[in-house]
Amino acid sequence: MTTLIYDGSFEGLMTAVFEVFEYRFEAVKVISQEHYHSEDIFSDVHEVITSDEKADRVIKKLEASLGKSGVKQLLLVYLSERPDSGNLILSAVRQSVKNPEENILQNFADAEIMEIAKITKSMGREIHRLHAFVRFEKLEDGMFFAKVEPDFNVLPVSIKFFKDRYADQKWMIYDLKRKFGVLYDLKTTEFFYPANDQLDLLKGPENFHHEEEKKYQKLWQRYFTKTNITERKNMKLHIQHVPKRYWKYLTEKL
Numbered sequence: 104m105t106t107l108i109y110d111g112s113f114e115g116l117m118t119a120v121f122e123v124f125e126y127r128f129e130a131v132k133v134i135s136q137e138h139y140h141s142e143d144i145f146s147d148v149h150e151v152i153t154s155d156e157k158a159d160r161v162i163k164k165l166e167a168s169l170g171k172s173g174v175k176q177l178l179l180v181y182l183s184e185r186p187d188s189g190n191l192i193l194s195a196v197r198q199s200v201k202n203p204e205e206n207i208l209q210n211f212a213d214a215e216i217m218e219i220a221k222i223t224k225s226m227g228r229e230i231h232r233l234h235a236f237v238r239f240e241k242l243e244d245g246m247f248f249a250k251v252e253p254d255f256n257v258l259p260v261s262i263k264f265f266k267d268r269y270a271d272q273k274w275m276i277y278d279l280k281r282k283f284g285v286l287y288d289l290k291t292t293e294f295f296y297p298a299n300d301q302l303d304l305l306k307g308p309e310n311f312h313h314e315e316e317k318k319y320q321k322l323w324q325r326y327f328t329k330t331n332i333t334e335r336k337n338m339k340l341h342i343q344h345v346p347k348r349y350w351k352y353l354t355e356k357l
Contacts, residue, residue: 126149251352269287
């Protein structure tokens with residue numbers, strides 16, 4: 104058994120997949136540095152050095168056989184942050200190489216392909232929830248800010264949605280769990296990684312709210328309270344549509 108350890112990036116994972124074929128490894132395990140534990144003394148360790156060239160070759164090969172939608176499915180598996188995501192993706196690539204004329208991601212009789220389909224479905228639900236439950240707060244400088252904490256790392260694949268929907272305003276979305284965010288300045292979007300002394304500001308931006316934001320929040324909370332009909336309250340259904348883990352970011356729940 105050979106364990107390939109990559110740096111945690113998608114390019115690193117694609118490089119690891121390339122090197123499985125390059126070095127003709129048979130029994131392998133692909134895992135990120137974050138999830139690697141050195142207890143297995145019977146496994147040979149191969150440290151992967153990320154190569155954009157190797158990663159691009161794997162992605163282009165997959166696009167030819169699975170299409171861009173297939174590559175996106177594998178990207179979603181990677182973003183699920185599961186420790187076994189590397190092995191699942193490697194299995195799919197191996198099957199794709201053996202059957203280049205088939206879309207192997209439709210072969211649900213295969214246990215690993217079925218697992219990929221389940222992950223993709225879960226990721227799709229989480230992406231939908233992110234789109235639905237993000238609440239922007241207007242800051243003093245006119246920037247619209249939102250903090251999120253999704254179960255999976257879905258912010259990178261949601262950028263286009265927010266850019267298209269809020270194209271006429273500057274906005275910033277910060278993932279509290281993964282400590283990175285996305286900034287849009289009316290022209291381009293880019294990732295940002297705040298320093299430790301900035302984290303508290305991003306977790307609690309209330310002191311930097313625009314006066315309009317303060318008035319809006321009070322108005323929205325009052326409206327939400329007044330339109331709520333106690334006799335028709337169905338908390339079970341409410342939680343089903345709006346899970347409790349999102350309540351702390353909803354203005355009407357503050």
